[in-house]
Each structure stands twice: as C-alpha cells, then as structure tokens.
Amino acid sequence: MKAGDVVFILLCYNLTMAVILDGKNLRDKILTELKVKLDRFDKKPTLVVILVGDNPASRIYVNNKKKTAEKLGINSVVLNYPENISESELLAKIEELNNDKEVTAILVQLPLPEHISKENVINAISPQKDVDGFTPYNFGKLFSGEKPIVYPCTPKGVLLLLDEYGIELEGKHIVVIGRSNVVGRPLSQMLLNRNATVTVCHSHTKNLAQITKTADIVVSAVGKNIIEGEMLKSDCVIVDVGIFKDINGKTRGDVDFESAFQKASYISPVPGGVGPMTIASLMLNTVELFEKFSA
Ligand code: GUN
Numbered sequence: 608m609k610a611g612d613v614v615f616i617l618l619c620y621n622l623t624m625a626v627i628l629d630g631k632n633l634r635d636k637i638l639t640e641l642k643v644k645l646d647r648f649d650k651k652p653t654l655v656v657i658l659v660g661d662n663p664a665s666r667i668y669v670n671n672k673k674k675t676a677e678k679l680g681i682n683s684v685v686l687n688y689p690e691n692i693s694e695s696e697l698l699a700k701i702e703e704l705n706n707d708k709e710v711t712a713i714l715v716q717l718p719l720p721e722h723i724s725k726e727n728v729i730n731a732i733s734p735q736k737d738v739d740g741f742t743p744y745n746f747g748k749l750f751s752g753e754k755p756i757v758y759p760c761t762p763k764g765v766l767l768l769l770d771e772y773g774i775e776l777e778g779k780h781i782v783v784i785g786r787s788n789v790v791g792r793p794l795s796q797m798l799l800n801r802n803a804t805v806t807v808c809h810s811h812t813k814n815l816a817q818i819t820k821t822a823d824i825v826v827s828a829v830g831k832n833i834i835e836g837e838m839l840k841s842d843c844v845i846v847d848v849g850i851f852k853d854i855n856g857k858t859r860g861d862v863d864f865e866s867a868f869q870k871a872s873y874i875s876p877v878p879g880g881v882g883p884m885t886i887a888s889l890m891l892n893t894v895e896l897f898e899k900f901s902a
Pocket residue numbers: 714715716717718739760761789885
C-alpha cells in the first residue's frame with residue numbers, strides 16, 4: 608500500500624457520516640397511502656382537537672394537525688378555549704364529545720393550564736376516541752405488554768422511522784432520555800415490547816455521558832441541548848425528539864447535530880425528523896380508531 612492510499616483511507620474514515628433519518632419523506636409516503644385509503648371511505652373520520660389558552664408552540668402544532676387532516680379529507684375541528692376555562696367545563700365538553708357519534712377521535716393538546724388536572728381531563732376521554740393513546744386504559748394495556756387500541760403518536764413515529772431504515776431493535780441497548788408521559792415512558796415500554804434492553808435517563812440521572820456511551824441507540828426527548836458527539840459510541844443511532852428555539856431564535860434539538868453527525872451511523876434532524884412523524888402517526892391513529900369503531 609502506498610502512502611497516498613493510507614492518507615485516502617484515513618480521509619475516508621474521518622469523513623464517515625451518518626445517514627439522515629428523514630421524517631418528512633416518510634411522513635409524505637405514509638400520508639399519500641392514507642389518502643388513497645380515505646378516498647375509498649364513504650364516511651370520513653372526525654378529529655376534534657381541544658386547545659386551551661394561547662401557548663404559541665401548541666397553537667402551531669394544532670394548526671399543523673388541522674391542516675394535515677384537512678388535506679387527507681379527515682374532518683377536523685379545533686375547539687379553542689380561553690386559559691381560564693374551568694376544569695368542570697372542560698370535562699363536560701369532553702363528555703359531550705364522547706357521546707357524539709360524529710366525533711371519532713379526541714385530542715386534548717398538552718400542556719394544560721395549571722389549574723386544570725391533566726389526569727382528570729385525560730381520564731375523561733373515551734378510550735375508543737383516545738387518539739393519543741394516553742388514557743389509563745390504553746396506557747395500562749401498553750405497560751402490561753398488551754396492545755393498546757392505539758399507540759401514543761410520538762413514540763409510534765420514532766418506531767416507524769427506525770423500522771423504515773431497517774434499524775434492528777431486538778437485543779440492542781437503547782437509552783431513552785426523558786420520562787414524560789408523552790414520549791419517554793410510553794416509548795420505553797414500546798421498545799421493551801420489541802425486546803430491546805432499555806435504560807431510561809432523566810433530570811436526576813448521574814453520569815449521563817457514561818450511560819449514553821454504552822448505547823446502540825439514543826433517543827433524546829428533553830427539550831434542552833444535552834447531547835454532544837463525544838458522549839456517543841461510534842456508529843450509534845441518534846433519534847432527536849427535542850425541539851426548542853435557541854437564544855438566536857433558531858430551531859434546535861437536544862443533540863449537537865454537527866458533532867453527533869460525525870459519530871453516528873444514523874441521525875434524525877431537527878426539524879424534519881421526528882416532528883413530521885408525530886403528525887403522520889396522529890393521522891394513522893385517527894384512521895385506525897375510525898376503522899375499529901365507526902366504519
Ligand atoms: N403536546 C406535545 N406533544 C403532544 C402530543 O403528542 N399529544 C398531545 N395531546 N399534546 C402534546
């Protein structure tokens with residue numbers, strides 16, 4: 608081997624880059640297939656989204672959900688209540704929606720104002736219309752290793768993305784960072800059900816880097832920039848669920864993309880990774896509920 612060859616090999620080694628887990632592309636593929644299916648239905652599902660207050664991020668998410676549903680021909684209603692709505696008024700509205708045969712899916716956008724119990728509100732949703740899979744019935748099924756009626760949207764989106772790229776989960780050490788009911792907890796169970804070895808880390812975890820360095824797959828769902836390339840094992844898979852604006856107003860994820868990109872074999876970008884998959888999963892869930900209970 609000549610010196611030039613060695614330099615070339617070293618250069619190639621340093622230039623090893625990750626494959627992008629493209630959530631936009633997969634979302635478009637899923638939605639195109641779903642539209643074909645929906646076009647064959649005589650009746651269409653109706654998704655009701657409840658938004659309380661004026662949280663700007665929630666407003667954007669809810670608008671995206673509504674726009675996507677409408678493009679597919681799903682009836683979509685957004686009920687926007689003022690911040691000071693009482694819990695009992697909200698519970699009464701949910702009861703009304705549960706009893707309305709036209710309504711096939713209900714989503715209460717989180718977070719809710721502090722004076723309203725998130726648990727009481729979620730518990731009030733009929734499990735058969737619980738498009739988030741957050742009710743105790745659906746969560747209980749998931750946590751006991753059974754199938755819930757539908758799976759929570761963001762974890763479902765993460766798994767669809769990993770599956771699309773043929774990333775093996777069985778026997779892999781998967782480190783989930785974050786233990787929210789929206790992402791970390793349900794995702795950890797879904798990964799366990801796929802025979803992964805799962806470590807859940809959170810704000811009290813000591814020596815996070817020591818743990819992430821042993822991970823084949825890292826899923827971070829924190830909303831803060833906490834992962835640098837040096838905390839990762841070479842060729843690991845990175846799924847970045849976090850999304851927030853940095854001090855310059857730039858949309859960022861939990862992972863320092865540039866350094867992680869050099870280290871990982873696959874990485875999901877922010878934006879364009881998990882976010883679009885959450886919407887795709889919501890649409891899939893809306894259609895699944897409709898097919899199971901109303902078609
Ligand atoms: N807020 C952030 N993500 C979600 C979600 O997946 N479902 C609901 N209902 N609220 C959210």
